[in-house]
Amino acid sequence: MQSIIFLVVAIVSSVLLNNFLICASKKNGNDFTIKEYLANFSIKNISIVYMLVFFALYEIMYASLEVTQVIVYLPLCFSLILAFIMDIKYMIIPDSSSIIIAICGVINIIINFSKDNVISGIIGMLIGGAFFLVIDLIFKAFTGKVGFGAGDMKLLAAIGLFYGMSKIIVIIIFSIVVSAIYSIAFLIYCWIKKKKCEYLPFAPFIVISTFIISIVPVSVITSTYFNIIQKIIE
Numbered sequence: 001m002q003s004i005i006f007l008v009v010a011i012v013s014s015v016l017l018n019n020f021l022i023c024a025s026k027k028n029g030n031d032f033t034i035k036e037y038l039a040n041f042s043i044k045n046i047s048i049v050y051m052l053v054f055f056a057l058y059e060i061m062y063a064s065l066e067v068t069q070v071i072v073y074l075p076l077c078f079s080l081i082l083a084f085i086m087d088i089k090y091m092i093i094p095d096s097s098s099i100i101i102a103i104c105g106v107i108n109i110i111i112n113f114s115k116d117n118v119i120s121g122i123i124g125m126l127i128g129g130a131f132f133l134v135i136d137l138i139f140k141a142f143t144g145k146v147g148f149g150a151g152d153m154k155l156l157a158a159i160g161l162f163y164g165m166s167k168i169i170v171i172i173i174f175s176i177v178v179s180a181i182y183s184i185a186f187l188i189y190c191w192i193k194k195k196k197c198e199y200l201p202f203a204p205f206i207v208i209s210t211f212i213i214s215i216v217p218v219s220v221i222t223s224t225y226f227n228i229i230q231k232i233i234e
Helices: 002-026 034-039 048-062 067-090 095-111 115-143 150-163 165-193 203-215 218-233
Strands: none
Touching: 002 034, 002 048, 002 067, 048 067, 048 203, 067 095, 067 150, 067 203, 095 115, 095 150, 115 150, 115 165, 150 165, 150 203, 165 203, 165 218, 203 218
16 A cells, blocks of 8 residues: 555656756756746656656655654655755755755654754754865865855755754765765776866765665664774774
């Protein structure tokens, strides 16, 4: 039964996302109003690829979630996918993604209300936002260029509010590791092909890391990480 529900939700998510991307393309990735979105909205704008991606994510995440958590994880998935695609296409992370994730974070805290969860959510938000702010200020001081955009900071702050202090730290570390591996491979590719390396959007790495944290327990990730480091040292 849940598969049928997730399929319907995946179809709706695909239509909403595709209409958003179509509207964004007309604005070259810039912001647009709800009125403009609705004016260009069409139920025919469905993407089979996006529908399958959403359906797969909903099914995978459902296996590791309680029923009450599904309510907040569905819009979370949608917002993360939106941020992923928009940053790759336009190097812009829409505020709507971060706002929806932040709202989901508040709802998640209310559902699992406790003093510890409230504190963890607030600290997680501060860590997520402050981390890239500090790096950006240091990068700008040495190079005079912007290292990370405000969109990255808002997105990570919202994710920090949702996942709390311990998980946002793991997400940040995982994002850096994954981006570093990809960047090295990308630099080697550019060197072989003798191409100029372009700026790499960071949101996709944040999104990938967030999905992994949502599916795989943090204890498994941290133990695997330290085991790998230990073997490298030995």
